[in-house]
Amino acid sequence: MTSSSEHATSPEKNAPAASVNHVELTVNGVSYPLHLGTDRNLSSVLRGEVGLTGTKEGCDDCECGACMVLLDGQPVNSCSYLAVQAAGRAITTVEGLAGDDLHPLQRNILAAGGVQCGFCTPGMLMSAEALLERTPLPSDEEIRIGLSGNLCRCTGYARIIEAVRATSVELDGVRRSSVTE
Amino acid sequence: MTVLSSDLPPFRRADGPDKVTGSGRYTADLSVTGMAYAKLCFAKVAHGRIRRLDVTAARELAGVFAVITADDVPDLLYSPVIPDRRLFARDVVRFEGEVLAAVAAVDAETAERAVSLIDVEIEPLPVVNDLEAALKEDSPLVHEDWESYEATGDTPRDRNVATFSSITKGDAASAMDTADVVVSSRYVADGSHAVPIEPRSVLAQWEGDAVTIWTSSQVPFEARAGVCETLQLPTNRVRVIVPHLGGGFGGKCGFHFEAHVAALAKAAKRPAKLVFSREEEFLAPDRRRESMIVELTTGVTNDGEIVARQGRVLIDNGAYVADAAFFPQLAAMHVGGPYRIPAIELEASLVYTNHQPSGSVRAPTAPQACWAVESHTDELADAVGLDPVEFRRRNIVHTGDEGFAGQVYGEIGLDECLERAAASLAASVAEVPLGSHEATGVAVSWWPSFGVPAGANVKMQEDGSVQIITGAQECGTGAVMTLADIAADELGVEPSDIRIVYQDTAVAPTGPGATGSQTLLNHGRAVEAASRQIADQLRELAAAELEAAAGDIVLADGQAGVAGSPGASLAIADLAASAAQADLLLGSASAPVPEYPTVSAVCVGDQGMAAWLAPQFSCHAVRVAVDPDTGVSRVLEVHAAHDSGTILNPIGAHGQVEGGIVMGIGQALTEGTQLGEGLQRNAGLLEYKLQTIADVPTISTQFVEIDTPNAGPRGSKGLAEAPNVATAAAIANAIRGVIGSSVRTLPMTAERVWSTIEEARV
Numbered sequence: 001m002t003s004s005s006e007h008a009t010s011p012e013k014n015a016p017a018a019s020v021n022h023v024e025l026t027v028n029g030v031s032y033p034l035h036l037g038t039d040r041n042l043s044s045v046l047r048g049e050v051g052l053t054g055t056k057e058g059c060d061d062c063e064c065g066a067c068m069v070l071l072d073g074q075p076v077n078s079c080s081y082l083a084v085q086a087a088g089r090a091i092t093t094v095e096g097l098a099g100d101d102l103h104p105l106q107r108n109i110l111a112a113g114g115v116q117c118g119f120c121t122p123g124m125l126m127s128a129e130a131l132l133e134r135t136p137l138p139s140d141e142e143i144r145i146g147l148s149g150n151l152c153r154c155t156g157y158a159r160i161i162e163a164v165r166a167t168s169v170e171l172d173g174v175r176r177s178s179v180t181e
Numbered sequence: 182m183t184v185l186s187s188d189l190p191p192f193r194r195a196d197g198p199d200k201v202t203g204s205g206r207y208t209a210d211l212s213v214t215g216m217a218y219a220k221l222c223f224a225k226v227a228h229g230r231i232r233r234l235d236v237t238a239a240r241e242l243a244g245v246f247a248v249i250t251a252d253d254v255p256d257l258l259y260s261p262v263i264p265d266r267r268l269f270a271r272d273v274v275r276f277e278g279e280v281l282a283a284v285a286a287v288d289a290e291t292a293e294r295a296v297s298l299i300d301v302e303i304e305p306l307p308v309v310n311d312l313e314a315a316l317k318e319d320s321p322l323v324h325e326d327w328e329s330y331e332a333t334g335d336t337p338r339d340r341n342v343a344t345f346s347s348i349t350k351g352d353a354a355s356a357m358d359t360a361d362v363v364v365s366s367r368y369v370a371d372g373s374h375a376v377p378i379e380p381r382s383v384l385a386q387w388e389g390d391a392v393t394i395w396t397s398s399q400v401p402f403e404a405r406a407g408v409c410e411t412l413q414l415p416t417n418r419v420r421v422i423v424p425h426l427g428g429g430f431g432g433k434c435g436f437h438f439e440a441h442v443a444a445l446a447k448a449a450k451r452p453a454k455l456v457f458s459r460e461e462e463f464l465a466p467d468r469r470r471e472s473m474i475v476e477l478t479t480g481v482t483n484d485g486e487i488v489a490r491q492g493r494v495l496i497d498n499g500a501y502v503a504d505a506a507f508f509p510q511l512a513a514m515h516v517g518g519p520y521r522i523p524a525i526e527l528e529a530s531l532v533y534t535n536h537q538p539s540g541s542v543r544a545p546t547a548p549q550a551c552w553a554v555e556s557h558t559d560e561l562a563d564a565v566g567l568d569p570v571e572f573r574r575r576n577i578v579h580t581g582d583e584g585f586a587g588q589v590y591g592e593i594g595l596d597e598c599l600e601r602a603a604a605s606l607a608a609s610v611a612e613v614p615l616g617s618h619e620a621t622g623v624a625v626s627w628w629p630s631f632g633v634p635a636g637a638n639v640k641m642q643e644d645g646s647v648q649i650i651t652g653a654q655e656c657g658t659g660a661v662m663t664l665a666d667i668a669a670d671e672l673g674v675e676p677s678d679i680r681i682v683y684q685d686t687a688v689a690p691t692g693p694g695a696t697g698s699q700t701l702l703n704h705g706r707a708v709e710a711a712s713r714q715i716a717d718q719l720r721e722l723a724a725a726e727l728e729a730a731a732g733d734i735v736l737a738d739g740q741a742g743v744a745g746s747p748g749a750s751l752a753i754a755d756l757a758a759s760a761a762q763a764d765l766l767l768g769s770a771s772a773p774v775p776e777y778p779t780v781s782a783v784c785v786g787d788q789g790m791a792a793w794l795a796p797q798f799s800c801h802a803v804r805v806a807v808d809p810d811t812g813v814s815r816v817l818e819v820h821a822a823h824d825s826g827t828i829l830n831p832i833g834a835h836g837q838v839e840g841g842i843v844m845g846i847g848q849a850l851t852e853g854t855q856l857g858e859g860l861q862r863n864a865g866l867l868e869y870k871l872q873t874i875a876d877v878p879t880i881s882t883q884f885v886e887i888d889t890p891n892a893g894p895r896g897s898k899g900l901a902e903a904p905n906v907a908t909a910a911a912i913a914n915a916i917r918g919v920i921g922s923s924v925r926t927l928p929m930t931a932e933r934v935w936s937t938i939e940e941a942r943v
Contacts (some may be wrong), residue, residue, distance in 0.1 A: 054203015
């Protein structure tokens with residue numbers, strides 16, 4: 001069992017085909033030279049040609065946030081973003097969050113009990129990462145606004161808020177100690 | 182305040198790292214070489230006769246491997262209790278999501294184009310979409326040939342009434358005459374949806390005469406049984422595997438599209454994968470929360486004692502019965518409620534319509550019925566001038582009481598749930614007084630536990646590590662992950678020493694899966710029993726080595742020690758190593774089903790839902806603000822108290838309650854299916870609004886832990902569904918407190934609240 005290559009072959013169609021471009025996408029620091037139709041959305045390319053299925057598709061309509069990725073640090077719903085527009089920009093998916101150890105957001109959302117089915121989790125983590133990049137110590141209200149584009153049906157959200165809050169405090173402590181040193 | 186995880190003991194969920202790193206595979210993430218893309222062709226009309234279904238052009242499209250219809254699968258009716266449907270429509274379509282055909286093609290776009298080339302002509306038939314009208318003699322029938330269906334059980338059926346149940350105890354009419362005050366109410370709840378964030382997916386691959394199906398199912402064994410029944414295959418040729426499951430909430434219970442994809446893969450001569458769109462996830466599964474009409478008349482004394490109740494419930498079954506046959510009796514239990522009512526007469530009917538079929542969505546029938554009966558209860562309290570909490574205090578069931586259906590309860594904690602939730606809310610109101618358009622509301626509820634057969638295999642390997650093989654299905658709750666804690670406790674090892682193999686019907690013993698809050702209750706008992714067999718073996722081995730009695734051996738912290746002799750102990754891993762050279766450490770158990778209680782009420786159309794094993798109780802108390810100019814309600818606080826027996830996994834338990842409450846808020850305020858001529862008009866997340874992180878209130882949860890006998894392992898009961906039951910009811914009572922009259926339709930949208938305010942002004 002491998003990850004899918006959803007659109008690796010392009011059949012003859014009666015419908016007008018979108019033009020195919022050579023595109024280089026940089027995902028989690030790795031370059032992928034690809035031939036893509038101009039109509040392809042980013043999530044399908046990430047899940048297909050790039051082979052990273054951590055980015056989920058829940059609605060294909062920018063309503064659930066499961067497909068959230070970062071483009072140069074900005075959160076976007078990759079289901080509704082053209083892949084060719086992402087060329088030349090740094091794309092970060094959930095697979096790019098962890099280094100050798102889990103990212104503090106990943107560790108804290110598990111510790112807090114903010115993961116149940118896990119389907120919304122990748123998108124939630126990417127929104128949270130973007131939030132903490134622009135607002136290192138967010139208020140609860142700012143956390144709620146920052147994650148309001150990500151639907152979760154399992155948890156009731158409280159533990160997700162807690163995980164983001166805990167991470168912001170933890171990362172702030174790291175910054176402070178590095179300044180002190 | 183919300184109880185945060187830092188206050189709770191840690192819980193390690195073995196599937197956690199997979200889920201946070203993106204490495205975990207859900208069904209739609211899988212593919213196999215040569216895989217075709219599947220797409221279903223739906224009826225798109227609520228009721229009609231198929232005049233033409235021509236798939237020639239679709240089959241001829243380049244890139245299409247197969248197109249199948251009813252002609253390509255065994256012609257038989259299936260479904261539990263009332264077999265009334267086929268995999269693919271034949272002659273008549275009865276709801277918009279009915280499947281006409283399935284296409285397998287080289288990619289998703291080609292499959293979609295092929296579906297658009299299927300030539301369909303459907304002659305419209307009258308749409309049955311009104312529950313009251315469907316009962317009339319002159320109503321069109323959803324199933325013209327309903328009498329020919331080979332239903333099991335003794336449930337009365339009649340024309341559009343798919344099943345009927347009544348619960349009668351005493352003489353309600355005469356008792357009603359003795360009441361000082363009689364209140365009658367009518368409530369109407371719209372249907373709603375489970376809305377797991379993962380749209381379902383099915384991937385089927387044949388190898389010879391056997392098929393492996395990866396599917397987003399909560400109930401792999403039931404899915405397997407459905408495939409075997411509809412495609413006429415022996416059980417051992419169908420293997421169902423569930424990768425990570427992206428939520429279910431009942432919407433992924435039952436048997437859905439596994440057979441369609443398996444038949445399609447066979448016809449295409451290659452693996453096939455179906456991935457639903459969000460719209461399809463709304464329209465096609467035969468699991469949605471049923472709409473309901475509830476009429477209640479209750480007599481009370483001036484002292485606030487309920488003396489009699491009469492009630493009628495109509496439940497929208499939709500086009501096919503799926504698993505809803507038992508809903509009438511369950512709904513009747515919920516409109517009776519956890520109250521002592523000496524004389525009662527309840528009738529409930531499951532009514533065929535041309536809507537999407539109803540099915541078990543998280544606590545089926547209960548949130549709507551609880552919303553109705555608990556709104557009614559506040560009207561009763563008002564009528565006799567009692568505070569809502571005091572009125573409930575005088576009428577709810579306590580330990581040793583007889584419920585209205587005649588079941589006598591052992592030790593239960595409903596009274597304590599009521600007191601604790603009410604006190605928690607009262608303390609908050611004392612600290613921050615109610616604002617000018619704020620009010621509080623309270624509701625009590627109950628929910629049964631379901632005891633059914635389940636098996637488990639457990640083995641301790643030569644290094645002392647442990648493998649659990651279970652048919653349980655992890656849908657997100659963490660209940661399957663908790664099985665490791667039970668085994669660890671029995672075996673004296675760490676949960677991290679235990680791996681769980683689950684969700685594969687080829688290797689695991691049968692069990693119910695993630696349905697009916699049953700994972701710990703049933704699969705947990707099996708894991709406990711199988712682990713005990715190994716623990717007994719370990720004790721025998723250690724006893725021989727340590728020259729002690731087996732009964733004195735204590736397994737803890739990876740050591741087998743002797744009670745009262747601190748010095749004498751052996752590493753369990755060493756015992757496991759020596760056992761690997763002799764009698765292997767294997768446990769295999771099917772835990773006996775707990776004994777069900779009996780009831781004294783007369784139950785017509787008994788579906789086994791009146792006698793409740795290990796009933797769970799809860800009380801939700803809320804603070805709500807209503808904007809009188811717009812009708813917009815905002816839930817500010819929810820104070821919950823639950824009796825679900827012993828709590829085995831505190832973080833998981835809090836997560837269930839918090840998630841259930843937030844789903845309940847959605848059902849209360851925004852989540853309702855809007856229908857026009859039988860067609861859904863809000864089958865998308867923009868139109869069907871879930872609660873977001875910005876909407877959710879402060880939630881406080883308390884557990885009234887009672888070590889409950891004849892229930893789940895360690896005195897536990899179920900917990901996944903109960904938290905979803907009382908929230909909407911409590912919110913309704915708070916809204917009533919603000920605006921002065923009841924909103925009698927669910928969801929209580931801003932428009933409906935505003936209209937209720939305006940009607941009261943006239």
